[in-house]
Amino acid sequence: MEKEATIYIIDVARSMGRKHNGRNQSDLEWALQWVYDKITNVVFTGRKTLQVGVVGLGTDDTNNEMQGDTSYRHICVLQPVAQILLPELQNLPQALKPSNTDDRDVLSAIIIAVDMMMRHCKHLKYKKKIVVVTNATGSHIDDDDIESTAEQFKTNNIELVVLGIDFDDPEYGFKEEEKPQLKEENEKILKKLVDLSGGVLGTMQEAIDELSRPQIKPVRPTPTYRGQLKLGDPAQYDTALCIDVERYFKTSVRRPPTASAYVVKPNGAAQEQAENLTNVHNLYKYKVKGEEYEGGVKTLDREELARGYEYGRTAVPISESEQNITKLETEMSYDILGFVPMDNVERYMLMDNTNMIVPQRGNDEAALALSSLIHSLYELGSVAIGRLVKKDMAEPILTLLSPLVETGLECLIENVLPFAEDIRSYRFPPLDKVLTVSGKALTEHRNLPSEGLLQSMSEFVNSMSLIHGGDVEMMAIDDTFSPLLHTIEGAIKYRAVHSIDPEHKNELPKRSEAFDSLQEQPLELRERSKVALQRLIEAADVKKVPNKVKGRRRYRDREAEKPLSGLNVEELFRKTRPPTERGKAHISPDNAIPEFKQLMSSTDNMEIIKDAVRQMQEILQDLVRSDFGGQNYSRVVAGLGEMREEIIGLEEPTLYNAVVRELKEKIFSEQLGGNRRELWWAIRKSKLGLISQDEDERSDIDGMEAEQFLNKVPKPQG
Incomplete structure (x- = not known):
């Protein structure tokens, strides 16, 4: 450079x-x-x-x-x-x-x-x-x-x-x-x-x-492939097409800088300057248990291990000498496999970073040949499917090559095609009709929009257009930037300058006005769409949902809020509940979560609530004892989460904390039918640990203690 x-x-x-x-x-x-x-x-x-x-x-x-x-x-x-x-x-x-x-x-x-x-x-x-x-x-x-x-x-x-x-x-x-x-x-x-x-x-x-507008940093173009783009095999056919091309990045995702681990040098512990820091070096040791080893444990280095690949719930080891079997022997090449109409290209195929394929620099023959291919694709409305191997023994990738013809620029735009496993297909019911059980299609239904609603929505969308006056764009793509990327970079640069300045040591810079303005709707646009929005609200019959009241539920007024529909389903359940079941807690293991939730919302009696929590605790522990292969773990996690949410609403954190403490103790002491450690990993993943003071000020557990409880795992006994 x-x-x-x-x-x-x-x-x-x-x-x-x-x-x-x-x-x-x-x-x-x-x-x-x-x-x-x-x-x-x-x-x-x-x-x-x-x-x-x-x-x-x-x-x-x-x-x-x-x-x-x-x-x-x-x-x-x-x-x-x-x-x-x-x-x-x-x-x-x-x-x-x-x-x-x-x-x-x-x-x-x-x-x-x-x-x-x-x-x-x-x-x-x-x-x-x-x-x-x-x-x-x-x-x-x-x-x-x-x-x-x-x-x-x-x-x-x-x-x-x-x-x-x-x-x-x-x-x-x-x-x-x-x-x-x-x-x-x-x-x-x-x-x-x-x-x-x-x-x-x-x-x-x-x-x-x-300064409020981030600078565009120029990037020196570096070719990621230099070779021939081939159509057909030139070793077998003299009619094969071979074009000398180069491959460059066009667009790619730029991510914020990541943090690195550093430690203070022993001889510079009293100072906090950058020159007294050194990188953290990791040393890995692996232990294997076995009675045949001295002390019951053998220590291994990483070089002594073999790679293991998951096959179901089993690890299949493949040593380094056997890796050749799994590696595909390839040679550097770029081959066109075929052509498809551009209409067959789905949007999800173009989600990856893009590259551009251009002729070799200074090669007029290659420029003419590639230009002919680009214009042929452009005029026929087609794209090419390619197979790229960047270098010898590299993994091949399938690409989509689309023609780009602009003033002063002709190239092929390359997208890496996704694997079938990368695609998630979901089926949704149609938006313009309702299908009955018999298969009849209804075009008028309470779940379908009326003509007035469709017209109001269309007018509202048009009034929200960022293009005003024909060609005046209110938020051009060139004027938008990633707040995450530039805010983090700005914070790093500010702290780098002021890290040893006592007046600014703990400060962070103010966010740029350009980013703040992009977080709010332009005032002109808001005024322009106000009338259309009001018509849309009236056509859709939008009603405001009352805010959920927070506080100690057992001490607040129990008068139920009247639903917008006028039909209180919970009140019907209370009326139909048999008299013998009122005033006492009874939860069925087959329908535990709904019954627990319904019971908690229908009583203020703390004795009944404590009894319900005790029953729920026993049901969850029984699910663990009778589990085979982790089939019940999702039900246990869901029940524990519902219990935690309800008890937080009651502001009685000690009830839940006692339950989860006992559950953890029984899991790691193997009192619930053997080794159930995988259940605790599921509980950790769902963050269903102790209720700390951060969530409920009545708790006697601080945030640090709650985090240690969730993450600290007892060592296996013996």
Whole structure:
């Protein structure tokens, strides 16, 4: 990749510590948002070819190659041009603080930066840039050497970018009112330098506004396959088609960075800086029990193990020497297997990442042949089915090749076809008719929409269109970004800069306004669709469902809420229940969950509730004892979950906690018919552990204790 060197000249004079134009941040704090974003982006890439230098302008001290000349005082080289890593990045916030002087000269700092750039880059091929951040107040800029300095930028091919705080920018539409005369004169001098050197002068307001929009990071295209695209076997048929092609990524899923495990070095435990951390290395040991081994246990290394493949509930071992049997011997190739009409391509076939197949670079014959194939597919409305082997002995994959013809671009778009096991087919009843038991189709039914409802829904959908005025798109795809991806990256970059800053150590950055705006419906769209929505509500006869009342159920008013239909089914059940069953708990093992739930909703008597919980506990334990092959485990988990939910509603956590404690003890002591450890894994997966104080403040179990209870498994006895 091309080498790049960028030097940032940051003005840290006393005037940069003041606040202007109604901002609640000083000029320096405001500008550093942009500077840190650019530098952390460089650190994020980890590329050695991206090198950064930082020069402090208006510092209390002087530290540069020309410090013997008084013209270059109050200028410090804070970071030489080099690859910047996390330790150097974390040192910048301490160095970039407002000083106690306004005595400095921007032009002198630019000359220092040019000298640094040429000493580092020499005559090697670099993309060179110098960025100046200043408010241009406090002292006059000496413009005696402005022509010779501009010539240095042109001669050495260095790009100059000046970002001025509150600088006027007619193109962006920003103008500072009542600007001091000194600042106005300095702006003119810097503009003259930029014009002479062919650089860029901008206002910091524009740079800050751009931070709300994530930058599109260019990716260097790298071919993932270079070879021939074949139709037919050229070894047998001289009519076979062979085209030299290259394969590149077109679109792929980008995921947020994952966390890595680090530990503090023993000799640096007192410090928390990045250089005192080291990677965690895993060492795996495997133990096999057996009476023939000394001590009953033998320790094995991973190299001594064989791979095991599941066959039902049995593991079939295949040693490394036998792996050749299962491996398909393949050669690198890309073959077209056939063609199908484009109408036969289902949407689920195009869900994977996409690649593009283009002719070999510089090969006109291949370009002409591939163009003929692409246009043939395009005109016939067909796609090709291909078989790709990226390299020798690699697993073959089946692909779908679709033609793409645009101005200046012709290629085949490749999608990897899914396996049959990847497809989940579900059958749903039709939406436009209701089938009776006899097979008769009804087109009018209470579950089918009326013409008025369909028309109202159509009008509402049309009013919600993001395309307004024919071609004005309110939320273009190019203006939408992944909040998850960029929010996590922003948090990482912010903490990287402020991790050792006591004022910001435990803070996270505010979310970008661009992401907040995408989470709400545009006001214009909301107003436009309001009338259509009201008509839809009336046509669908939508009624508001009362909120579920929370609280201690046994102490609140038991008067049942009247259902919207006017028919209270639960009240009918209470009336039809035999008198001998009222006032006592009786749960049938054959219908335990519904009866338990109905009983809990029909009584406030704690004695009856405790008896119901006891019966439910016995039923669940009996299901475990009589289980064979884990057939009853799902019923046990469902019953335990229903019991937990009902008891949380009663705010009596000790009832459930006693049940689950006894169940765990009996499982691991094998009192429920043998080894039932798999049941506990199912309970853990469903998170049916102790009720902690996080769920019910009346519980005497804290969150840590509840987590340990669920995850800690006793060792087998003996």
